[in-house]
Amino acid sequence: MAKITRKPVPRKTPGLKKKPKPAVAKPRAPAKKSLKATKPWTPAEIHEAFSRFRKANPEPKGELEHVNPFTLLVAVVLSAQATDAGVNKATRALFEVADTPQKMLDLGEERLREYIKTIGLYRTKAKNVIALSAKVLSEFGGEVPRTRAGIESLPGAGRKTANVVLNMAFGEHTMAVDTHVFRVGNRTGLAPGKTPLEVELGLEKVIPAEFMLHAHHWLILHGRYTCLARKPRCEVCLINDLCRWPEKTV
Ligand code: SF4
The missing domain is CATH 1.10.340.30 (Hypothetical protein; domain 2)
Structure with missing residues (x-):
């Protein structure tokens, strides 16, 4: 019987791999400036901001219709x-x-x-x-x-x-954080947080009790009509001098 001779299989030698060509460096988007670097609000500034909200809209109402x-x-x-x-x-x-x-x-x-x-x-x-x-x-x-x-x-x-x-319904000083309040809390630097709960607890901590009954609505309305997600209207914003957002347009 004829002897079967196998062709030697070339073995891969570690370290002899072709080096991948260096990727062409893509232009990077400029890193977003962090709010961590900004100064926290002082109690006087927070009082001022909410006094302005109150003056502009003393009895803010939620927009969900209900009868009880x-x-x-x-x-x-x-x-x-x-x-x-x-x-x-x-x-x-x-x-x-x-x-x-x-x-x-x-x-x-x-x-x-x-x-x-x-x-x-x-x-x-x-x-x-x-x-x-x-x-x-x-x-x-x-x-x-x-x-x-x-x-x-x-x-x-x-x-x-x-x-x-x-x-x-019951007039308690709670802070419901929806998408608007979450954005405003973070952007302004009033209560930065990664989760709605962090923002909620942060806002409850810094907002004086005298404003807490209406604070939730002022912040929702501010986010819904002024501090818009894509294009905030900083030029007409009541608190634009106090806001810490590094990208504000005023
Ligand atoms: S200044 Fe601009 S980013 Fe800051 S709260 Fe006002 S609308 Fe929002």
Whole structure:
């Protein structure tokens, strides 16, 4: 039998690899200036900023329409990842027929879905609203609970919901951090934080008690109409001399 001779397989020698060509250096975006380097606000500056907000709008109102604590709770639960205007459009007709937990249960999940089907995630939200109505009736005597733990125990309600309801329905000094408040807290340097909770606790710490009842709305409205995400209107901003944002345009 003929002997089979194998061709030697060339072995890779470590270290003889072709060196990759050096990549052409891409122009880098200029690094964003950090807020860490800026001076924290002084108590006098914070007082001044909120005095200006108060003078411009002494009684700021939230934009979510409601007629009692229960409808406020429902509106906030429906507003997750939706605009206030979109929620209002749906709830105007809904609250005509269901403004209490019992009426909401009587309406039922299927008919509730019809009212709110223009709102994102409406199927899950309908389920939550029915479940929370049942729980408000069975565990809280039909009244929206006045405690954070009580509100947060309701289906579909988290920390932000509790903060909004405690503030707007019961006058507590809570700070709900939505996308606008988060941006304003960070940009201005008032309460920089990586998470909504950090910003919430930071704002609660620095804002004087006399402003806390309305601070949440002043900051939301400021973010919604002045300190816009893409193009902040620094030229008309009430606090542009105090703001620490290194990229402000004034
Ligand atoms: S100055 Fe500009 S960035 Fe600063 S709070 Fe006002 S609008 Fe926002």
